[in-house]
Amino acid sequence: MEVIPDEGGPLAISPIKRRALCALLLAGEQGLSPGELMEAVWGDGYARDGSLKTCLSQLRRVLPGRIPAGGSGGYRIEFGPADTLDAHRFRALVAESAEAVRLGEHESAVRTLQEALNLWGQGEPPLADLPDHTARLRLLRDELVFERRAAQIALFRERIHLGEHRDVLGDLRRGIAEDPFSEQLHALLMTALYRSGYRAEALRHFDAVSTLLLREAGSGPGQALRQLRDAIDVDDEAAEAAQALVLDARTPAPAAPPAPAAPPPPPLAQLPPDVIDFTGREDEVARVAAFLTPGPDVTGVPIASLIGPPGVGKSALAIHIAHRLRAAFPDGQIYIHLAGMSAHPREAAEVLGELLAFMGASAESLPASTGERAALFRSMLAGRRVLVVIDDAAGAEHVQPFLPGTAGCAVIVTSRAYLTGGAGIRPFRLDPLQxxxxxxxxxxxxxxxxxxxxxxxxxxxxxxxxxxxxxxxxxxxxxxxxxxxxxxxxxxxxxxxxxxxxxxxxxVSASIADSYDALPGPARQAFRVLALAGPGDFPVWLIAMLLGTLEAEELLETLSDRSLLVTVSAGTAGPPRYRQHDLLRDYAEAQLLDHVSERDLAVERLLLGWLELIDRADARLPGEPHFPRPARLNVELFAPDEARHLIDANPGGWFIAECANILAAIRLACDERRYRLAYGLALRLSSFLCHQSRHREAEDMWERVMTAAAAEEDTRLAAEARLRLAAVVARQPGDELRSIRMLGSCLDAFEQVKNAEGVARSLAWRALVGHRQGALDAAVGDAERGLKLAREVEDGPAEVACLRVLGLVASAEGRHDEAVRLCEPALARAEKIARETGERVYECLALDTLITLRLAAGHREQALQLCDHGRALGQETGDLPAEAAFEELAGDALAALDRPEEAIARYTRAAGLFEIAADDRRAPLCRVRIAAVHAAQGAVEEARKLAEQSAVDLENLGFQVDAEAARRAAQGW
Structure with a gap:
């Protein structure tokens, strides 16, 4: 767009003001409301009032007197007496050329049409400065572009009429490249080829057009194009007659005998063939069919919108349903392929022209504008029962011109986008097949x-x-x-x-590409970077973290509306979450690889953002036993505010929601060879996985980090990851030997790099596993050596672990009082750690062990007092598993004190707490203890039933050894 004053060159106008001026010029006298103008210029109206006023103020200075102050009617352009607009001049010249054709002045018509088209300039695409964010402006723009296309076709026709067959070939091919579905252009090219002596080429072009239309539109060429092809194939005077129809020359002809009456239009049976092996979708077929065939009292037109991602089968389902309903619509079925997601969406005016001609309207009677053609289409459907199938619509405004106006008709629309703004549209979302x-x-x-x-x-x-x-x-x-x-x-x-x-x-790629290419630029970028989010569902704030944008929700809604994301967890009280289908994510990932700098920045933001968030959440939950806390971060650069608020409100719930995404981020960091960052992420997730007993996930995580560090020859970090992995393995019954072998490798590696803390921790863990395995002498040796090293390097967690092992071994060997004396320093050291660091997990561990040892020594009252202290500690720290464990131990103490009712109450509460903490194994084990108390009171039959039910529960959960132990215990009652 250019604004040219009476004197001098074009005025300098910025892109934003150009868009505003274009929108106002196109809107004409009707003008635009402030909201419409803001949406036209910026794509939305969010907090744009000040910017709009500034923009219009600057435009008024450039164009004084043209933009009056906005009132209730909005903003508009007022032309002065000498002002001209190319669009007005274009329309006047096109009308002048039509009059020249009527008078037989074809050379004058060519000159006038060429002058009219020159006003459009040579730039592509046409109207590049015109915004198209609103449906109204898109419709006005489409009408202008249609008028340009009609003028181009008229110019080609007149040039062929003047004998410029060869000269027009190149221009016709360029026109077809712009609009490959225009049968008029294809007919003119075939005519020009034939008249230039290229008969075979004209026939080959028809074959190519047939293939294109069948593939893209689902139906072959129209009747006029088929007649032209047949005439050229015969190669006789019929060809001239057919070409005369194509050229539509309106030169007066000598009187001739009256032509025979035109044959009646063919029946409306345009549906493509149904898929012979159509499978599934029985529920969708039934629901859509019921909606499209309402009772006789319904006065509206039912419009079923089939929505879903590319490749999910929308078109096949629409055609299948339409064939099923043929009997309900005896006056015919119309099929319209709009190619809304393609690079060349079909224009409503042109499609309506083809439909009206097919339905019997003569070329002379066709109105020029889209609105008038749509009204004629509705009139021709009035009183008839016709089903209209509209395939691949871009939006509600794309569909509107093809909607019948009277009851008895029905419409099926397929679209990848939710059709908003259209009254009476019922959406039916298609999910992938089961x-x-x-x-x-x-x-x-x-x-x-x-x-x-x-x-x-x-x-x-x-x-x-x-x-x-x-x-x-x-x-x-x-x-x-x-x-x-x-x-x-x-x-x-x-x-x-x-x-x-x-x-x-x-x-599959081509199907997805259409939707991707049709996205606005920011939404395309969001679609690409979301490939980094992983296969799980993710929250709104993740895209803000990836892109650093405040418009995350708008971007996700755009992708969701166009079926490139799926909304999940609908109906819950929390905010929506989204998921990218695997095939769509593969395509997004491939596109992201072509944007290297964008990908690198997104990976950086994603991984560092997760690190900040996990650190914040980990600091609010109990730590992992036998390992010191990681150093806390003191900056938050990438973590969104919304995520931080969620963590502060419920850190455990946040971890549960985001755990899969964090694990995906750790995998990504390892794949990107950023193993140190992967280690930092894993370090802060490890406590949560430990307390949730998610050992399989923790094992896979640490194995990946260890492998990544070893690949970079970082011996120390690989050993740290291996030690964490060995601890996870040690927590799973039956894997003690594998854990001990791994701990031996850790010891070798830490000794090689002279890391005393690592050696102490490896010894402490090997002592713990050795005691559990029954290798008591080896456990004592490791514990004594580890204790000495831990005290030298002041490693409190390792010291507590070694002291606990020494006490447990002494108790196993029957030295119960000595065991208590050995373990009491462990509790004292754990309390010191709590005072210095605020970390209470070691206090819980030491208390648990000391209570167990006192029960073995017969100190039941002292054990019960310690249980109450431990329960209070668990409640204070929010450590449900610890609170449950102390309740279970209290039940043991009370059972030993012959206080059965109190013991059962404690066991019952412990089982409930274990269930809340998702510890599937410990809850039924508590019920086995309740059964034992009943058996001790003489209720043997009741006890055996409860023990059997608990054994079945354990079996179903995969704990076969515990189930067998419960049954053996019951047999002894």
Missing amino acids: REEALRLLEEIIGRDRVAAEPEAADEVMAACGGFPLAVRIAGARLSAQPNWPIAYFAGRLSDRLRALRANEMT
Whole structure:
């Protein structure tokens, strides 16, 4: 856009003011409200009032007297007497050319049309400065672009009429590149080729057009194009007649005998063929069909909108339902492919022109504007029962011109975007197929016997396809084309899914690319960087952490509205969470690799942001036993405020919600060779995993960190990770030997790098595992050596661990009073750690051990007092497992004191606390203790029933050894 004064060159206008001026010019006399103008210029109206006033004030200085103050009618442009606008001049010239054609002055018409089109300039795309954030401006822009296209077609037609067949070929090909679905342009090119002597080329072009329209629009060429092709193929005087129809020359012709009456328009049966192997979706078919066929009293038009991500099967479902409902709509079915997500969305005016011509309207009677054509379309449907299928719509405004106006008709729309703003639209969201449905579809394609022969491999293929019918069909097509391939071989090639899931012209990537390319720039960036978030669901604030933006919610809503994200945990009280489907994440990751600096910055922000947040949460929960706390961070640069508030309110709940994402971040850090950062993240997550008994996840985490550190030849850090891994393994019954071997490797590594703290901790852990395994002499040797080293380097946690082992070994050997004396210093050292650091976990450990030893020594009253102290400590620190353990020990003390009712009450409370703390094993074990108390009171039958139920619970949870021990105990009652 340029503004040219009476004297001098174009005025300098900034991009923002250019957008504002363009929007006002296009809106014309009606003008724009402040909200519409803000949305047009900036894409939203959030806190833009001041910016809008500044922008308009500056425009008024550049264009005095043209922009009056905004009132109830909004803002508009007022032209002066001498002002001109190219759009007005363009329309006048086009009207002048039409009059020249009517008078037979074709050379004058060509000159006038060329002058009109020159006003558009040579830049591409047309109207580049015009904002299109609002539906109204998009509609006005589309009408202008349609008028330009109509003028181009008229110019090509007149040039061919003047005999410029060869000269117009290049311009026609460029026009088709802009609008590949225009049958008028294809007809003109075929005519120009034929008249230039390229008959075979004209016929080949028709074949190419047929393939394009079938693939992209789902239907072949229209009647006029088919007639032209047949005439060229015959190569006789019929060709001239057909070409005359194409050129539509309105030169007066000599009188001729009256033409026969035009044949009636063909019946409205435009649906593409139904998919013969359509599978699943029974519930969706039933719900949509019921909605589209309401009772006789309904006066509106039901509009079913099928929404979902690319490749989920929206079009196939729409066509399948439409075929099922043919009997309910006896006056016909109309199919409209809008290509809304493609690089060349179809313009409403052009599509309406084709539809109206198909329905019997003559070319002369077609109105020029979109609104008038839409009104004629509604009139021609009035009183008829017709089903309209609108495929691949970009939005509600894209659909509006094709909606019938009277009851009896119905509409199915497919779109990747939620259609907002349209009254009466009922959304039906399509999710990926369930595994059974996807497997049935694969069986339909490649045969049930072949799938049954390799069920596990077929499951792998289905997992890679993620339930997307397009992906399943591509996989089936590839396997069908290679009948000798084992399914397992193809499954092995799916490590790169997007590359493997392509067959002929069908690709998953191409389907996703249309949606991705249609996104605004900020939303495209958000889609790309979310590939780093991992496979789990994530909160709104994660995108803020990745991009450092305050518009995270708007970006996620844009992606969700266009089916590129799925909203999960709907219906809960908390804020929504989102998930990116695996295939979409693969595509996003591939796009992100092309933006190296953007990826590097996003990885940095993600990992450091998680580090800050985990550090904050870890500081508010009990620490991991036998390991010192990591040093606390003193800066927060990347952590969003919302996440910090959630942590402060409920650190444990926050960890539960985000644990999978944190583990994904640790994997990412290891893959990026940022093993030190991975170690820092794992260090701060480890306490939570320990107290939640999530040992498998902790084991995988530390093994990854250890492997990453070893790959970089960092012996010390690899040994630290191996020690943590050995501790996780040691906490799982039955893995003691593996833990001891790992601890031996840790000792060797720490001694090699002369790290005394590491040696002391490794010895302490090996002593703990040795005692549990029954290797008492080895445990004492490790504990004594570890205790000496721990005191030398002032490592309190290792000192407490070694003292506990010495007491436990003495008790195991029957030296109970000595065991108590050996363990009391452990409690004193733990209390000192609590005073110095505020860390109370070692106090809980030492108390637990001392209570156990006092019970073994017969000090039941003292043990009970310590249990009450421990329970209060657990409540004070919010350590539910510790509180439950002290209640269980109190039950042991009370049972030994022959106070059965009190013992049962403590065991019952302990079991409840263990269940709340998600300790599946300890709760049924408490109930076995309750059964033992009942048996001691003579209620043997009741005790055995409770013990058996507890044994079944333990078996179901996978604790076979404990289940067998419970049954053996019951047999002895």
